[in-house]
Amino acid sequence: MWTAQRRPRIFVTQPVSETALKRLRAAAKVKVFPDTSRIIPKRTLVAAVRQADILFCLLHDKIDRAIVTVKGSGARKLAVFSDPDCPYCKQLERELDGISDVTIYTFLYPIVSLHPDAARKARLVWCASDRARAWSELMLRGREPENAASCPSPLADNLVLGGKLSIDGTPGIVFPSGRLVPGVIARDLIERYLSERTPSG
Numbered sequence: 001m002w003t004a005q006r007r008p009r010i011f012v013t014q015p016v017s018e019t020a021l022k023r024l025r026a027a028a029k030v031k032v033f034p035d036t037s038r039i040i041p042k043r044t045l046v047a048a049v050r051q052a053d054i055l056f057c058l059l060h061d062k063i064d065r066a067i068v069t070v071k072g073s074g075a076r077k078l079a080v081f082s083d084p085d086c087p088y089c090k091q092l093e094r095e096l097d098g099i100s101d102v103t104i105y106t107f108l109y110p111i112v113s114l115h116p117d118a119a120r121k122a123r124l125v126w127c128a129s130d131r132a133r134a135w136s137e138l139m140l141r142g143r144e145p146e147n148a149a150s151c152p153s154p155l156a157d158n159l160v161l162g163g164k165l166s167i168d169g170t171p172g173i174v175f176p177s178g179r180l181v182p183g184v185i186a187r188d189l190i191e192r193y194l195s196e197r198t199p200s201g
Helices: 018-027 042-049 087-097 118-126 131-141 155-164 187-194
Strands: 009-012 029-032 054-056 067-071 076-082 102-108 172-174 180-182
Touching: 018 029, 067 131, 076 087, 076 187, 087 131, 087 187, 102 118, 102 155, 118 131, 118 155
Parallel strands: 009 029, 009 054, 076 102
Antiparallel strands: 067 102, 076 172, 172 180
């Protein structure tokens, strides 16, 4: 619980209205990145995030662009930028498969320069009636969805979002603490980062 002596520190990395900023500043110490319209260098972002208690981040209002997979209570959260043809992404999915009580937001992030067929597969998954199941079947069992890929998809927007977060490869993992991890990591490390809190000094 926050007190008058210990107000939360909020780091804002997306454009918000003056009214919203006024309300935030009434209850917290707010740091706004100087130019929220440009790409934030990863080193700068991570350094600032580690000094904050709350990250009002670029993912905040982008969840409708992600596949949402809820496991168990879904109490813990993480976001993953993933390419359906990326072998390391498939390894990560096997690690994530053994983790419970988590909500995973998967942002489809096909890198067509490396995997020319990835965008097609990503659209198939996005247009499936059960996106979470279609993603799991594709990544863990190699089964492509049988539906058409005719619906609007967020792929182009996800690539822009990933660029702003300095996601330059897949998988890219974003933890609640603000930690950005490139590449596949083991289950025990995922568990540790899920429970990680930002410093409160």
